Amino acid sequence: xxxxxxxxxxxxxxxxxxxxxxxxxxxxxxxxxxxxxxxxxxxxxxxxxxxxxxxxxxxxxxxxxxxxxxxxxxxxxxxxxxxxxxxxxxxxxxxxxxxxxxxxxxxxxxxxxxxxxxxxxxxxxxxxxxxxxxxxxxxxxxxxxxxxxxxxxxxxxxxxxxxxxxxxxxxxxxxxxxxxxxxxxxxxxxxxxxxxxxxxxxxxxxxxxxxxxxxxxxxxxxxxxxxxxxxxxxxxxxxxxxxxxxxxxxxxxxxxxxxxxxxxxxxxxxxxxxxxxxxxxxxxxxxxxxxxxxxxxxxxxxxxxxxxxxxxxxxxxxxxxxxxxxxxxxxxxxxxxxxxxxxxxxxxxxxxxxxxxxxxxxxxxxxxxxxxxxxx
Amino acid sequence: xxxxxxxxxxxxxxxxxxxxxxxxxxxxxxxxxxxxxxxxxxxxxxxxxxxxxxxxxxxxxxxxxxxxxxxxxxxxxxxxxxxxxxxxxxxxxxxxxxxxxxxxxxxxxxxxxxxxxxxxxxxxxxxxxxxxxxxxxxxxxxxxxxxxxxxxxxxxxxxxxxxxxxxxxxxxxxxxxxxxxxxxxxxxxxxxxxxxxxxxxxxxxxxxxxxxxxxxxxxxxxxxxxxxxxxxxxxxxxxxxxxxxxxxxxxxxxxxxxxxxxxxxxxxxxxxxxxxxxxxxxxxxxxxxxxxxxxxxxxxxxxxxxxxxxxxxxxxxxxxxxxxxxxxxxxxxxxxxxxxxxxxxxxxxxxxxxxxxxxxxxxxxxxxxxxxxxxxxxxxxxxxxxxxxxxxxxxxxxxxx
Numbered sequence: 001x002x003x004x005x006x007x008x009x010x011x012x013x014x015x016x017x018x019x020x021x022x023x024x025x026x027x028x029x030x031x032x033x034x035x036x037x038x039x040x041x042x043x044x045x046x047x048x049x050x051x052x053x054x055x056x057x058x059x060x061x062x063x064x065x066x067x068x069x070x071x072x073x074x075x076x077x078x079x080x081x082x083x084x085x086x087x088x089x090x091x092x093x094x095x096x097x098x099x100x101x102x103x104x105x106x107x108x109x110x111x112x113x114x115x116x117x118x119x120x121x122x123x124x125x126x127x128x129x130x131x132x133x134x135x136x137x138x139x140x141x142x143x144x145x146x147x148x149x150x151x152x153x154x155x156x157x158x159x160x161x162x163x164x165x166x167x168x169x170x171x172x173x174x175x176x177x178x179x180x181x182x183x184x185x186x187x188x189x190x191x192x193x194x195x196x197x198x199x200x201x202x203x204x205x206x207x208x209x210x211x212x213x214x215x216x217x218x219x220x221x222x223x224x225x226x227x228x229x230x231x232x233x234x235x236x237x238x239x240x241x242x243x244x245x246x247x248x249x250x251x252x253x254x255x256x257x258x259x260x261x262x263x264x265x266x267x268x269x270x271x272x273x274x275x276x277x278x279x280x281x282x283x284x285x286x287x288x289x290x291x292x293x294x295x296x297x298x299x300x301x302x303x304x305x306x307x308x309x310x311x312x313x314x315x316x317x318x319x320x321x322x323x324x325x326x327x328x329x330x331x332x333x334x335x336x337x338x339x340x341x342x343x344x345x346x347x348x349x350x351x352x353x354x355x356x357x358x359x360x361x362x363x364x365x366x367x368x369x370x371x372x373x374x375x376x
Numbered sequence: 377x378x379x380x381x382x383x384x385x386x387x388x389x390x391x392x393x394x395x396x397x398x399x400x401x402x403x404x405x406x407x408x409x410x411x412x413x414x415x416x417x418x419x420x421x422x423x424x425x426x427x428x429x430x431x432x433x434x435x436x437x438x439x440x441x442x443x444x445x446x447x448x449x450x451x452x453x454x455x456x457x458x459x460x461x462x463x464x465x466x467x468x469x470x471x472x473x474x475x476x477x478x479x480x481x482x483x484x485x486x487x488x489x490x491x492x493x494x495x496x497x498x499x500x501x502x503x504x505x506x507x508x509x510x511x512x513x514x515x516x517x518x519x520x521x522x523x524x525x526x527x528x529x530x531x532x533x534x535x536x537x538x539x540x541x542x543x544x545x546x547x548x549x550x551x552x553x554x555x556x557x558x559x560x561x562x563x564x565x566x567x568x569x570x571x572x573x574x575x576x577x578x579x580x581x582x583x584x585x586x587x588x589x590x591x592x593x594x595x596x597x598x599x600x601x602x603x604x605x606x607x608x609x610x611x612x613x614x615x616x617x618x619x620x621x622x623x624x625x626x627x628x629x630x631x632x633x634x635x636x637x638x639x640x641x642x643x644x645x646x647x648x649x650x651x652x653x654x655x656x657x658x659x660x661x662x663x664x665x666x667x668x669x670x671x672x673x674x675x676x677x678x679x680x681x682x683x684x685x686x687x688x689x690x691x692x693x694x695x696x697x698x699x700x701x702x703x704x705x706x707x708x709x710x711x712x713x714x715x716x717x718x719x720x721x722x723x724x725x726x727x728x729x730x731x732x733x734x735x736x737x738x739x740x741x742x743x744x745x746x747x748x749x750x751x752x753x754x755x756x757x758x759x760x761x762x763x764x765x766x767x768x769x770x771x772x773x774x775x776x777x
Binding site: 028036067069070071072112113116117118 | 702703707769775
């Protein structure tokens with residue numbers, strides 16, 4: 001097959017490209033330019049898209065003897081990922097931009113362009129497995145459970161999955177680094193990138209304030225309804241957050257307080273004690289199925305955040321009016337169908353805007369963007 | 377079989393230039409490599425090295441219509457442009473603090489634009505000369521700019537021929553006007569030397585940039601031709617080589633190779649320009665004639681090498697992204713360029729095309745094919761044969777965005 005290997009300049013995508021080549025495919029390396037104002041050098045383990053990273057990717061491609069190109073998806077990335085990220089925070093939700101990037105850039109903008117130019121598929125260095133099942137290709141968790149990235153790939157539909165390769169799914173990170181060293185890749189010991197690539201200093205609140213400005217509001221105690229403080233904008237807060245509330249704990253009862261609700265429409269951040277954080281009903285919209293949609297009420301595993309634990313649950317697709325309140329966030333356009341997930345036990349700190357990804361064993365069934373939470 | 381149509385980026389070295397480079401590099405020139413041979417031997421080597429450098433300087437000067445003392449060797453075109461812009465500005469300001477204005481064309485190479493912008497950040501003023509739709513700078517515009525700013529202009533810089541769209545500027549007229557106003561005139565002639573009758577003395581310019589790797593010589597060597605009365609503050613301070621204007625031990629192998637390449641290129645220049653122009657016209661007629669909506673940017677009349685470089689073909693392919701076109705042509709064995717500067721490989725819309733009045737959308741589908749001494753009809757035909765399929769595919773990909 002003719003395959004585009006997406007090469008970030010990191011160790012994972014380097015080994016992924018090498019393995020595709022070893023498997024006999026015709027491989028072309030492509031580095032995605034996602035920012036028009038890329039920095040020259042990496043400054044920390046954060047961020048990914050500097051000119052230095054593009055150069056690292058090129059050196060790996062040279063070593064493999066494959067053609068290498070930089071494709072400019074910067075304007076699409078800005079529109080489909082960055083602006084979405086800002087709008088979600090502005091609406092009081094907590095988005096996961098990596099999921100959006102996979103859904104709209106890597107396995108849409110990049111994949112569609114590759115197909116139009118005559119390629120058959122895209123390969124990336126994600127840790128996940130594609131398995132041939134009875135009714136087509138299935139997406140499964142990686143063997144290395146600590147590195148498993150099937151959560152951020154839960155947005156892929158069957159058509160996208162049919163043209164995707166994840167050659168690292170059967171390996172551990174340690175094996176991949178070792179292989180990179182054996183292959184003589186200069187990136188073998190390069191640190192992993194973390195956090196959000198377009199916020200290189202890791203200061204999400206500061207970055208959002210730069211985009212959205214200060215939007216002051218009140219901190220409200222869930223138990224009493226009393227105003228206990230002020231804040232500079234709801235975009236600085238996420239359900240489950242404990243730090244950065246700026247509370248004088250002595251004025252309360254001494255117990256730790258958490259964000260339990262973010263209401264962008266009234267600029268209110270509601271805080272409460274730990275027990276208010278637990279939810280066992282999660283509802284989501286923006287459904288994406290990796291294969292056929294489940295027809296009925298089914299038993300599944302549910303994961304509600306990127307590095308969270310999987311919880312046994314019952315999932316059901318529901319349509320029509322009703323549904324849980326969106327934890328005070330701005331009302332969404334009524335989206336149907338939705339998925340309602342009843343967790344077997346309570347989970348703390350489930351933030352609207354994150355995704356719930358459903359699993360059947362190791363197989364990814366699909367995902368939804370969390371629109372509301374509650375207690376049964 | 378690959379077809380190299382990117383001579384404006386770097387033209388392959390001429391065999392004689394490769395030979396000169398290798399021969400000079402293999403001569404013992406480093407004092408530390410002369411174990412035990414004493415001061416006398418070292419003196420002989422240094423003398424011979426200096427002799428080669430000075431001979432090369434004379435050969436380059438002769439070919440370009442300059443005096444040997446007017447040749448200031450540099451590490452290439454970028455350094456020469458920087459020296460011309462920053463060095464002149466600093467010298468003029470030092471002599472007369474009111475001379476704070478640069479008069480510069482909007483279609484210069486980044487090696488001129490970026491030093492200008494650097495100086496603007498440090499207090500310089502700038503008057504931009506914008507091109508017409510064809511990519512030409514008008515003498516009247518310079519006259520107007522000088523009439524408005526005759527008291528504070530420190531330097532005028534207008535390139536001889538543009539690196540993207542190949543348009544040739546009226547350098548002699550611009551330089552004459554500059555002289556009337558007593559303002560130093562610099563021209564970047566990097567793209568012009570291989571195919572146009574470039575003579576420093578006849579041009580009337582005070583400063584002129586040339587580069588080795590655009591004329592079949594090596595990378596990493598170039599020169600600023602500077603009239604003996606040109607005042608320049610050095611960029612590189614040190615041992616005082618090169619007229620006290622540019623310090624650093626000379627790259628003698630590179631300089632010798634540059635001289636050989638330049639002599640050889642200029643010896644066949646007129647014949648070669650005509651030959652290459654025939655290929656260019658064949659390419660442009662073929663591309664425009666495909667009926668795919670492809671247009672030529674900048675002025676072009678078949679058989680004319682006075683308004684546009686003989687070897688430059690620049691196309692706008694509507695509905696396509698430059699990176700898709702490059703990939704597909706590469707896969708078909710044709711190497712070319714979008715012609716504009718890249719940042720992390722991200723094609724920025726060309727400032728030259730925007731200055732000529734093209735939209736950002738048009739500028740995204742730009743394709744530069746530049747011909748030179750190795751180009752053949754087979755190269756042009758391979759490009760034309762690949763083009764319809766390439767455009768169809770690239771349009772499919774472009775329509776997705």
